[in-house]
Amino acid sequence: MDSQQFREFGKAAIDTVADYMDSIRNRNVLSSVEPGFLLKALPEDAPEQPEDWKDVLKDFNETILSGVTHWHSPRFHAFYPTGSSYASIVGNILCEGLGVMGFSWMSSPVCTELEVVTLNWLGKLLGLPEEFLNCSSGSGGGVIQGSASEATLVGLLAAKEKTVRRLLKVNPSMDEGEIKSRLVAYTSDQCNSSVEKAGLLGSMQMKLLKADADGRLRGETLKKAFDEDRAQGLIPCYVVANLGTTGTCAFDPLYELGPICNEQNVWLHVDAAYAGTAFICPEYRHLMKGVEFADSFDLNPHKWMLVNFDLSAMWVKDAYDLINTFDVQRIYLADIKTDTKIPDYRHWQIPLGRRFRSLKLWTVMRIYGAEGLREHIRVQISLAQHFAKLVRSDDRFLVEPEPSMGLVCFRLKEGDNVTKRLLKNLTEKKEIYMVAATYRGRYIIRFVICSRLTNIDDVNYSWNKIKEEANLICSQNIHVKANTPALNHIESVNIYEKSK
Amino acid sequence: MDSQQFREFGKAAIDTVADYMDSIRNRNVLSSVEPGFLLKALPEDAPEQPEDWKDVLKDFNETILSGVTHWHSPRFHAFYPTGSSYASIVGNILCEGLGVMGFSWMSSPVCTELEVVTLNWLGKLLGLPEEFLNCSSGSGGGVIQGSASEATLVGLLAAKEKTVRRLLKVNPSMDEGEIKSRLVAYTSDQCNSSVEKAGLLGSMQMKLLKADADGRLRGETLKKAFDEDRAQGLIPCYVVANLGTTGTCAFDPLYELGPICNEQNVWLHVDAAYAGTAFICPEYRHLMKGVEFADSFDLNPHKWMLVNFDLSAMWVKDAYDLINTFDVQRIYLADIKTDTKIPDYRHWQIPLGRRFRSLKLWTVMRIYGAEGLREHIRVQISLAQHFAKLVRSDDRFLVEPEPSMGLVCFRLKEGDNVTKRLLKNLTEKKEIYMVAATYRGRYIIRFVICSRLTNIDDVNYSWNKIKEEANLICSQNIHVKANTPALNHIESVNIYEKSK
Structure with a gap:
């Protein structure tokens, strides 16, 4: 050709x-x-x-x-959004046209530097503390990872390396293998399955602590777990806090978890994969109160910021924590400078190869502008609120818990079986797509505003489909309650969630 | 927009x-x-x-x-090629236009099934044993990973899980942590740095065994290492064989390594990242003799098969080895079928998210056809042979070792300092780009046919630049030998290679 x-x-x-x-x-x-x-x-x-x-x-x-399966249909309300926009698609055409690798500055200078620039732009837009930014005076900075899963694993491996070094410095006679076997990571039982997977992959026990009734991991729970584990000779090493859990979009209170982690030299990683984009709107920043205690912070512009998969933005307070973990050649390539201001990004990540992914972040930020991005978030949240109002206007339904960001969870008051049947029938009709979750032991349906094309007419359309189905279901309750057929092809958000 | x-x-x-x-x-x-x-x-x-x-x-x-840095310039001869073609770029536009996630069959049926189809196509084109293919009667199959690094890590984690299960079955009283700490992985000292990194990430000791004078890991070396380690209570678990090493494109003899691994229940992973594409031409298949002994096989169409990064094609003989390793929900989602014929690919990989990457493999295979792909490989190898002939026609140069695939290594007979100066000066002039390596203790320059646009005129152009520089250098030898300035910005293939 x-x-x-x-x-x-x-x-x-x-x-x-x-x-x-x-x-x-x-x-x-x-x-x-x-x-x-x-x-x-x-x-x-x-x-x-x-x-x-x-x-x-x-x-x-x-x-x-x-x-x-049309993920960008305005009637796709399952999981969380996966980003897409025309600006991003074109940015990626340019990326593929150049087809460069960016594992070092020299392998393509602009690939490294545009990543630095755009992550400074984005970090500022989010209101992240300055010490996370490459443009600050310290050794913090941002890096593009492939996914939040990868960022969680990168944080875990860095935390492990840092903890081992710290303990060996204090007591050089300790055995490294022995230390590693005693390290523990923590997150809430509302975490994404990828967090649990990071523990498996990184060979660190990952404890899923019980969230409170609102789905949040509280400081006292974490403190208690630390104390109990220390009493048994274990070493708390890594905490993953969730800003926007997978099931119900709950926010862990960083202002409670952060001080405890800092006091005890435990790495605090913030997973804000979906909801983090909302912090570009100042009115949502209170949800990340305490972020200054974190060691690393990750969000996925490829979820809610109109950037096509894959582009996960991760910031760390001290990039040397990553370099010390991932630079397998640190002794032999002394001539290649590993300065954090013009980074050799291969030392900030797991793989060696890296695409020029910042190009699509750059085109999105320029074509939308900060105002356009904020508008996108605000419109999507207002559509979710509109949907919640529609559900609440119908006595047969309950909205529970409170809607958060673009997510509204609801169920039929008549019971789990009817709610299950509702979702099964809607899925079989294929016109709208939602998935299930559980909340306080009850079966709930998650409705998420996903597509950037979704407008108020689409939300009304989806609600009408739900209501019509409820009309059919609720007159058939006697059959439904008797015996609900197996739900073979209903996906549940469980594929995102932890196993217990 | x-x-x-x-x-x-x-x-x-x-x-x-x-x-x-x-x-x-x-x-x-x-x-x-x-x-x-x-x-x-x-x-x-x-x-x-x-x-x-x-x-x-x-x-x-x-x-x-x-x-x-123009990786697709016909005068780019550094590292190994990174794939690119018009067909691939357009395939990816279609992928991004749909913007689907393919973590389960239902999340986008065609995303899963086109991956199955195209990896069957490719596996057959390469002449892989049938048991690796999804279309065989067994539980083998192919999956697209992000990189050869990732495939190496996936193989390692699966080998670890499989070995632990096997040993616990024989002796249920053994301690799982104890078994894990005694597992050992092996590769040659010519391996890519990513193999060593896989050991670090997967917490398994990775031994870099000495390759022979031709850069190949021999059976007797491996056997000896197994015996010595078993004598010390260690458990050989995982071997990574290289088909086309990073430095000199040497091929480990699978027919020697394979039987030893099979006899001792050790997982054999074949890393054919760059050179593997050549097996679409039957005349090169003798270099993978013994592949039937392997448990997993990986090559990067994003290197030499005209597919844009990232697309690494991995085949395993038994996909349940992956599913048993990566399915964190295997107990809780019993209703989702994990059959290997219509796979839920999220259980075959590390991350949860996955793009519709097979679309670009599909467009490349259709737009080029098998014949077009073979021609691409044959032309590139013949250009490398042409270059070797040019170098050999000049008495000042030595070609060493024998050229392999699209790679020709050479040096100036006058010595390492002059060769270094040659590369430094050429790099400073920016017209052609090569990187260095070492072979039998000598500094060599690697010349690789990388761009799909490279033709015989380009090779002659690059050779003339090298010759002209040699003309200047060789008359200045007295200065050169005295004191070679620091080579601050010369990249070396070491960034790909192992640290020792």
Whole structure:
């Protein structure tokens, strides 16, 4: 394929994407295909000869599109949003056009420096304490990771290395393996499954502490766990606080957890994957009160900030904590400077390779501007509030807990079985998509404003679908209560949540 | 930005990329910027108001492009190639346009199934044993990981879990922590730094065994290490064999390592990150003789198969080894089927989120066809052979070791200092880009055919630059030998290599 054909193919793809988004309301959110549909539809072997791009695009439109779950449909209300915007897509075209690797400054200077610049921009927009920023006088800074999972693991490994070094300094006769086996990490039982996975991967026991009735991990719970563990000879090492839990978007009080961690030399990592973007609006910053106690902070612009996956923004107070953990060549490449101001980012992350991901963050921030981004957040939250009002206007429903950010959880008062049946039927009709969770032992349905295209008419549309289904369900209660069929294909937010 | 503006911005970006590639020979490979150039050039804060896309594109062309190291310049001969093609870029536009997550079948059926189909296609093209393929009768299959680093870590964690389970089954009274602390992984001292990092991350001692004079890890070396370690109560668990080492592209003999691993219940992972793509040409398959002994196999289409980063293709003989390692909810989500034929890929990998990466593999395989991909490999290897011939025609140079795939290593007979000076001067002139390595204790320069655009004229151009510089250097030897200045900004392939 020469550059002329690329101009044609590429522009046709741009139109395909624009047409797809323009007509997305004409499609059901969920597809109707059966497992194995594509394995049957496509040839068993790769084509031997080159094919025409027009045939490829035709197959995309006719075959691929038939099996898509439309995450950017305005009626997709499941999980949390995955980011997407035209600005981000174009930013990534430019990234792929250059196709550079950015593992060191020299491997592509602008790839490193634009990451520094955009993470300074974003850190300031969020109101993060200055010491997290590369533009401060200290050794803090931001780095783009692939996901919040990765950031949690990076924090854990850095905390482990730092704790071991600190203890060995005090008592050089201690055994490193022995210290490592006694380290403990903590988070709440409302955490995302990725946090638990980080403990598994990083070989550190991860304790899931009981959240309070509002889903928040409290200071006294953490303090008690530290005390009990220390009494048994264990060493508290790492705490993951959640700003916006997966199930109900609850916020752990950093102002309670932070001082305890700081006093006891325990690394505090803040996972604000979804909700963190809201801090660009000053009216939500009270929810991160105490962030100055944290050692690391992570949010996913690829969730709620209109940036396409993957781009997770992580800031640390002291980048040398990462460099000391990940620089496997620190002894042998003394000539390569590992200054934190112009970083060699390969020492701030797990893999070696890295794309020029900051380009899409840059295009999004410029095309939207800070005002545009704030408006996006405020509109989405107001739509959630509108939905909550609709639900509350219907006596058969309960909104519980209080809506938080773009999430509204609700259930039918008649009971869990009816609520389950409601979700099952709606999912089978494929017009709107929500997933379940549990709250205080009750089965709840989570309704999230996900697509950037969602407007008030879409919310009304989704509510009407829910209400109509409730009308059918509530007149059939006698059957429903008797025996609810197995819910084989209903996803639950549990795939995000911890196992207990 | 509405869809009409996206059509304009997106198409302008397509033209920008095409223009960039069309004129790439007009630029130096290395940029002339100084550290901090972009921090000075860009504003300290994000724009408050939305900006026009034309201004963004203007800044891309005027500011961003000035700081790029041009990895796709036909005169870029450093490291190994990072993949790029028009077909891949367009595939990714479609991926981003849909913007779906594929953590389970239902989260986007086609995202899962196209991954199965394309990895069957690719596995067959490579001539992998059938048991690695999803389309076989067993429980083998392919999965897209982010990088070879990630695949190495996934293999290690699966090997650890499998070994612990096996030993506990035989002797349930053993302590799990105790077993884990005695597990050992092995690779050669020619391995990529990411292999060593996998040991650090996965908390398993990684022994770097001495390669033979040709850079290959031999069976007898491995056997001896196993025996010595078992005698000390350690448990051999995981071996990473390299097909195409980073420094000199040497191939470990799988037919020697494999039977030893199989006999001793040790997981054999094959890292064929760069060179593995060559196996689509039958004439190179003898280099993977013994692959049937492997438990897992990984190659990076994002290196040599024209696919943009990131897309690492990993196959395992038994996918349940991954599922048993990564499915943190296996007990609680019994209703979600974890069959290996229609996989829930989140259980085959470290993160939860996953993009629709198979789309770009699909577009590349269709637009090139198997024949087009083979031709790409054969042309690149023949260009490397042409370069080797040019170097050998000049008495001042030595080619050493034998060229392998697209890599030719060479040095000046006069000695390491002169060779170093040659590379330093060429790097300062920025017209061509190569990096150094060591071979049998000597400083060598690695010349790799990287860009898909490189043709015979480009190779002649690069060779002429090298020869001209040698002409200057070799008449200045007396100065050179006296005192070579510090080589502050010469990258070495060491950033890929192990630390010892």
